[in-house]
Amino acid sequence: MSGPGNEALRIGDVAKLAGTTPRTIRYYEELGLLPQAPERPSGGHRLYSPEEVERLREVMRLKELLGVSLQELKDLLAAEEARAAVRAELQREDVHPERRRELLLQAQGHIDRQLELVEHRAAELAKLREELLSTRGRVRERLRELDALAPA
Amino acid sequence: MSGPGNEALRIGDVAKLAGTTPRTIRYYEELGLLPQAPERPSGGHRLYSPEEVERLREVMRLKELLGVSLQELKDLLAAEEARAAVRAELQREDVHPERRRELLLQAQGHIDRQLELVEHRAAELAKLREELLSTRGRVRERLRELDALAPA
DNA sequence: CCTCATCCTTACGTTCACGTCAACTTCACA
DNA sequence: TGTGAAGTTGACGTGAACGTAAGGATGAGG
Numbered sequence: 001m002s003g004p005g006n007e008a009l010r011i012g013d014v015a016k017l018a019g020t021t022p023r024t025i026r027y028y029e030e031l032g033l034l035p036q037a038p039e040r041p042s043g044g045h046r047l048y049s050p051e052e053v054e055r056l057r058e059v060m061r062l063k064e065l066l067g068v069s070l071q072e073l074k075d076l077l078a079a080e081e082a083r084a085a086v087r088a089e090l091q092r093e094d095v096h097p098e099r100r101r102e103l104l105l106q107a108q109g110h111i112d113r114q115l116e117l118v119e120h121r122a123a124e125l126a127k128l129r130e131e132l133l134s135t136r137g138r139v140r141e142r143l144r145e146l147d148a149l150a151p152a
Numbered sequence: 153m154s155g156p157g158n159e160a161l162r163i164g165d166v167a168k169l170a171g172t173t174p175r176t177i178r179y180y181e182e183l184g185l186l187p188q189a190p191e192r193p194s195g196g197h198r199l200y201s202p203e204e205v206e207r208l209r210e211v212m213r214l215k216e217l218l219g220v221s222l223q224e225l226k227d228l229l230a231a232e233e234a235r236a237a238v239r240a241e242l243q244r245e246d247v248h249p250e251r252r253r254e255l256l257l258q259a260q261g262h263i264d265r266q267l268e269l270v271e272h273r274a275a276e277l278a279k280l281r282e283e284l285l286s287t288r289g290r291v292r293e294r295l296r297e298l299d300a301l302a303p304a
Numbered sequence: 305c306c307t308c309a310t311c312c313t314t315a316c317g318t319t320c321a322c323g324t325c326a327a328c329t330t331c332a333c334a
Numbered sequence: 335t336g337t338g339a340a341g342t343t344g345a346c347g348t349g350a351a352c353g354t355a356a357g358g359a360t361g362a363g364g
Contacts (some may be wrong), residue, residue: 010361012310022311027352043360044312065276067219069350090294097302104295111288118281123272124217132270136263142242143256150249162331164340174341179322195330197341222321 018056025056033059033074035081064130066117076114161200170208177208185211185226218269228266 002144011022018025029046030033034056037046039113063073095103163174170177180186181198186208189198215225238255241247247255 010310014212023352023354026312031351036265045360046311061276061280064219065273065280067216068277071350082154097298101295104291104298108288108291108295111284111291112342115284115288118277118284121217122277124213125270125277128213128217129267129270129274132263132267136260136267139256139260139263143253143260146249146253146256162340173323175322175324178342183321195341196343197330 004013006051009050010055011046011048013055014048014053020056020060026057028056028070031070031074033070033077066121066128067115076117159202161202161205163198163200166205166208169205170212172208172212180211180222181209183222183226185222185229193195194298218273222267 009017011025015022015025029036034052037048037052039047041047059073059077061069062076063070066073066076068076086107090100090103142147161169163177165220167174167177177186181188186204189200189204191199193199210223211229213224214220214228218228220228238259242252242255
């Protein structure tokens with residue numbers, strides 16, 4: 001059985017797959033951005049699953065798009081971390097509805113927090129985009145005027 | 153005659169108006185992000201017009217929204233710089249239409265470059281926003297299910 | 305089993321984007 | 335005309351986010 005989904009990746013592979021370096025991965029782990037993968041079977045080498053690669057990419061993506069510090073990002077991801085735990089707990093059927101509700105509300109709060117950040121930035125960017133488009137429109141119009149008078 | 157529009161601002165005033173520090177302003181000037189205001193009447197103090205404040209705010213805004221290094225930002229603003237010069241030159245009527253055309257095309261190129269950057273980021277952010285909204289939707293649904301079974 | 309690429313930790317180095325301090329000059333105002 | 339706040343140019347300091355080098359352990363292929 002060598003089906004896909006259970007390959008054990010080494011840190012160098014992960015780095016290449018995510019487009020970064022081993023150093024950065026260790027650094028993120030040190031900061032708590034990535035789980036400290038306490039599984040170091042026999043040797044001290046870190047091993048990763050493809051899911052971990054996705055997680056890393058997501059971290060890099062958020063860093064890029066939200067433009068926050070790694071510390072702030074850590075807080076934002078604590079949210080995601082919590083959501084993972086929540087999902088795990090919610091999987092089981094035997095959770096008190098009261099507890100379920102609490103967990104879901106908590107998850108919602110985390111998501112809303114991220115959404116707020118994202119929407120704020122998105123709005124600002126949209127505004128900037130509109131301004132640029134408008135300016136470009138004016139330039140184009142002037143070019144057309146010019147063409148009308150003295151065509152190439 | 154003390155009408156608005158010709159107040160001479162000092163670097164500290166500018167800093168407060170733009171929400172930053174004198175140090176940053178000097179640093180930006182040193183990097184070439186702000187024009188080196190060669191006008192230092194008698195004393196060596198920098199003087200600014202309200203327009204310069206706007207310029208500074210714009211720089212800060214772009215830095216924040218585009219998340220680029222100050223060097224890259226400088227290149228992007230060389231564009232804007234050029235546009236300012238272009239606008240000045242275009243104001244005059246006695247410019248060869250050929251030259252006008254050239255200037256306008258150049259300006260258009262600069263704008264398009266900025267637009268490309270902005271639209272790329274905006275698209276990425278929009279994608280992220282959609283994902284978050286979708287996730288939130290699922291959470292909400294689960295909450296509604298819960299409410300239906302065991303209302304508060 | 306040997307070897308060599310890859311990994312480990314530790315630690316110091318580097319770049320960016322400023323902060324801060326020193327020594328001095330200039331401006332605003334009583 | 336003094337005097338305190340604000341400005342000037344160096345210069346060095348700093349936090350974030352890694353890069354890089356040292357010295358040694360580990361793992362995969364021949």
